[in-house]
Amino acid sequence: xAAAVPFEQWTAEEKYGHFMRRIENGEKIEADDWMPDxxxxxxxxxxxMHGISEIMGAFPEKEWVPKAPTLRRKLAIMAKxxxxxxxxxxxxxxxxxxxxPCGKTREDILQxxxxxxxxxxxxxxxxxxxxADAAVIAWLVDGAAILSQTMMLKTSYGPYGRALKRICQxxxxxxxxxxxxxxxxxxxxxxxxxxxxxxxxxxxEPLLMFFGPKTKEAxxxxxxxxxxxxxxxxKTNEELxxxxxxxxxxxxxxxxxxxxxxxxxxxxxxxxxxxxxxDWNKFKQIVTGNGPKTDERLRLRRTSYENxxxxxxxxxxxxxxxx
Amino acid sequence: MTxxxxxxxxxxxxxxxxxxxxxxxxxxxxxxxNMEMAMILxxxxxxxxxxxxxxxxxxxxxxxKMTQSEREAFGRLEKPYRETxxxxxxxxxxxxxxxxxxxxxxxxx
Numbered sequence: 001x002a003a004a005v006p007f008e009q010w011t012a013e014e015k016y017g018h019f020m021r022r023i024e025n026g027e028k029i030e031a032d033d034w035m036p037d038x039x040x041x042x043x044x045x046x047x048x049m050h051g052i053s054e055i056m057g058a059f060p061e062k063e064w065v066p067k068a069p070t071l072r073r074k075l076a077i078m079a080k081x082x083x084x085x086x087x088x089x090x091x092x093x094x095x096x097x098x099x100x101p102c103g104k105t106r107e108d109i110l111q112x113x114x115x116x117x118x119x120x121x122x123x124x125x126x127x128x129x130x131x132a133d134a135a136v137i138a139w140l141v142d143g144a145a146i147l148s149q150t151m152m153l154k155t156s157y158g159p160y161g162r163a164l165k166r167i168c169q170x171x172x173x174x175x176x177x178x179x180x181x182x183x184x185x186x187x188x189x190x191x192x193x194x195x196x197x198x199x200x201x202x203x204x205e206p207l208l209m210f211f212g213p214k215t216k217e218a219x220x221x222x223x224x225x226x227x228x229x230x231x232x233x234x235k236t237n238e239e240l241x242x243x244x245x246x247x248x249x250x251x252x253x254x255x256x257x258x259x260x261x262x263x264x265x266x267x268x269x270x271x272x273x274x275x276x277x278x279d280w281n282k283f284k285q286i287v288t289g290n291g292p293k294t295d296e297r298l299r300l301r302r303t304s305y306e307n308x309x310x311x312x313x314x315x316x317x318x319x320x321x322x323x
Numbered sequence: 324m325t326x327x328x329x330x331x332x333x334x335x336x337x338x339x340x341x342x343x344x345x346x347x348x349x350x351x352x353x354x355x356x357n358m359e360m361a362m363i364l365x366x367x368x369x370x371x372x373x374x375x376x377x378x379x380x381x382x383x384x385x386x387x388k389m390t391q392s393e394r395e396a397f398g399r400l401e402k403p404y405r406e407t408x409x410x411x412x413x414x415x416x417x418x419x420x421x422x423x424x425x426x427x428x429x430x431x432x
Binding site: 006007033034082083086096105 | 331332352353354356357367369372391396
């Protein structure tokens with residue numbers, strides 16, 4: 001056997017070819033492996049967005065912690081809020097290792113969030129005015145998130161896949177919690193059922209938007225294609241949305257609730273759901289930082305970051321003294 | 324913000340053992356300003372539900388990892404003589420002895 005050339009001495013093309021073969025063989029790429037720039041960029045975009053969404057996703061629900069109707073519900077929703085922040089910690093850690101070679105840290109990610117340079121999921125820009133919103137968020141928003149996260153469990157990037165595995169385990173508790181809240185309201189008084197119906201009416205369009213636009217003509221870019229090529233994901237936005245509809249439309253109807261889309265039906269011939277397209281211009285507005293609750297929640301996030309500064313500074317002093 | 328914040332966090336790797344008779348497994352990494360905070364955050368981040376018998380925290384900068392070059396060169400060599408599967412012919416050879424013993428009629432039970 002000829003003496004192998006050490007990896008560092010390979011040409012860029014050889015490294016790229018080797019990288020793509022690893023991807024095609026289903027191998028996992030690790031943080032300090034060689035990777036093409038656009039793979040790193042795609043990962044950073046995907047994972048910071050996911051991580052920040054977990055953190056911003058705790059906000060609409062945390063509003064209900066002090067107002068939960070029973071102690072058990074309060075404990076459960078507190079646990080869920082804590083889990084979401086924990087998921088944010090895991091994912092930011094994965095993102096931090098990816099931005100490190102660019103000289104960036106967690107601080108830069110947070111500053112990008114505050115300056116609206118970083119997007120988070122449309123649903124977390126929306127208000128949650130009633131307890132039924134907490135129910136619908138936990139049942140359907142988490143239900144939607146589970147579908148897209150499960151799809152990425154086999155992602156080619158090892159650290160992201162390992163984080164998702166842990167996250168999906170906890171999300172399944174969240175969905176059960178949401179199901180339990182929803183069923184209690186659906187079994188309840190006419191006023192409770194009305195409250196639940198109104199929450200479904202509010203959340204339907206944001207839920208359809210959650211998976212993103214159908215075609216790249218509508219999005220104007222090809223992130224999905226790139227993510228498929230690099231095996232970061234295995235399904236398109238529309239495939240996930242169809243899965244969501246198949247899973248939840250029958251359940252919502254079984255509870256005797258209406259879906260606010262008279263055109264919604266399953267087309268047997270095409271084998272897919274026909275639905276009214278959400279307003280994608282509104283979607284763009286929301287995710288670029290102009291949703292109904294965007295500013296209020298970002299302000300709260302920034303304030304708690306600022307309020308925690310003295311703790312970080314005190315710990316830094318203690319550390320400096322200990323050295 | 325600044326250097327002090329950039330120097331504030333350090334990377335720690337978290338390992339845990341689910342039960343006493345199981346090996347230590349890598350859980351994840353986290354950022355913390357010191358070992359004690361790392362331990363607290365590890366408990367909060369990774370063990371809100373699952374049972375844990377033991378927990379180790381290691382500063383990442385203390386770990387000597389392989390480079391990609393080393394990993395690529397560390398491919399498995401064939402070493403059948405080190406493994407039981409390198410000795411798959413034994414049964415057949417025993418059978419031959421048994422067959423021979425059967426013919427001459429002096430085989431044991």
